[in-house]
Amino acid sequence: MARDGVQPAYDPAGHDGALRSALQEVRAGRWMSMRILLEQTDSWSQWTRRTQVLAASAAGTDVVRAWLAEEPRSVTAAVMHARVSVERALRAHREEHRRTHELWLQAWHACDAVTRSAPHDPVPWVCLLALARLDEGQRWDEHRVPPPEPMLPVGPWGLLAEADRRDPDNREAHHRMLQFLYPRGGSERLARAAGFAQWAAGSAPPGSALHVLPLYVRVERYRRSGVREAALDLHWVAEDATREARQAFDSWFAQCPPGERSLPDLNHLAHALWGALRFREADQVFDALGPYWTPLPWACRAPGGGGSARRAAEVFLQARARSRSAARGGGRRHR
Incomplete structure (x- = not known):
């Protein structure tokens, strides 16, 4: 578990230690570890993710x-x-x-x-x-x-x-x-993207990462809105936002094996739960992240729209600390 205040690390391999070792070899110009890793990869989901990160x-x-x-x-x-x-x-x-x-x-x-x-x-x-x-x-x-x-x-x-x-x-x-x-296009096309995400999530089985798709669209909608008053913004506590966060937690996080959870999905879920004031669930997702993070979606909540990774990391740390304080202090879920 990462300590509060400790700078989170961005690592595309995340919790996949074997992938991290292969990436080090690739950066050194050697391909044998990559070949061995891919030969040992035994699921299409892992194969897809590893080939993407390696590429x-x-x-x-x-x-x-x-x-x-x-x-x-x-x-x-x-x-x-x-x-x-x-x-x-x-x-x-x-x-x-x-x-x-x-x-x-x-x-x-x-x-x-x-x-x-x-x-x-x-x-x-x-x-x-x-x-x-x-x-x-x-x-x-x-x-x-x-x-x-x-x-x-x-x-x-x-x-x-x-x-x-x-x-x-x-x-x-x-x-x-x-x-x-x-x-x-503009808002009409974004609405169609949202419709696609809802359609995909609605037909996905328990444990599928597709249940997290609507959270990505919500971040994109926020990013395009130009609204930057994060502390006062109701975008994240609206009824549909709260419902999407809860469904992603229940249908994906709670039913997906830990080794199959991607860092971007965990970050988007932690962000959505924190924004929806569901601190107990957010605390569990932050625990699953451990020392790792991804700049998105936190950058969109940073002052000025998140031009720097440092400011995005500060938002991440604030969200983690707030969620842990509320969840472990015995207080109410909502602030």
Whole structure:
């Protein structure tokens, strides 16, 4: 358990010690630990998360290219090559780099190839979903598929269905769909993203990370609102906000094995419970986080909108201390 006041640590590996060791090797330019780790990964949810975190670290290096050169027939290396290609294309898009379109097409071809060499793997389809956001005009047919429900927007539903067929309720696939929806227009599109999150959470089984999706949309709505009076803001204590936080705690946190909880989901849940004044539940989530944190969603509550990680960390520490004080001091749940 982290002590109150101790600066939290951001570590993409979180509680996954084996992943942390592999990341250290990747940063040193070595790929063998990555290969061994992925060979030992025995669930699609863990596979999806580990390949994503490894790719984010490897994207600035040639380590995956070196691995593929040594083992050109390795399907795992090909999956990581697709992952890295997607990460580079997305970064180029964010930076408005002149090579964005070229990198996008390279990544698409890498992913398309892996859908055939690894036909049971959800990751290639998750990667294609990630690339869909680069098609801002929705010019590609695969990004204009009719939705499964009338109130949902047109989008890359076929790609989501392919990922879902291989790993039902895949967490990253649904987050990639949210990212596809976010930038397209103003409040109407954000409402459609909220509808998607509610639809996904409403059909998810107990223990699924999809129950946390509505909390991400609420943070995005707050971020776009421009409201920064966090102590007085009623956005987080509204009836629907409180209901979403409670449902995420009951349907996900209380029923998900600790080893399968992601740091971003834990942070969003702790943030939502603290904002909803449900301090006893928030205290339990902070305990599950231990010494780790993620800058989002705390940055959106920091003074000035959270331009620095230091200010975001201060909000995190204040929320943790307040939740622990209320929960362990024997006081009421609500302040």
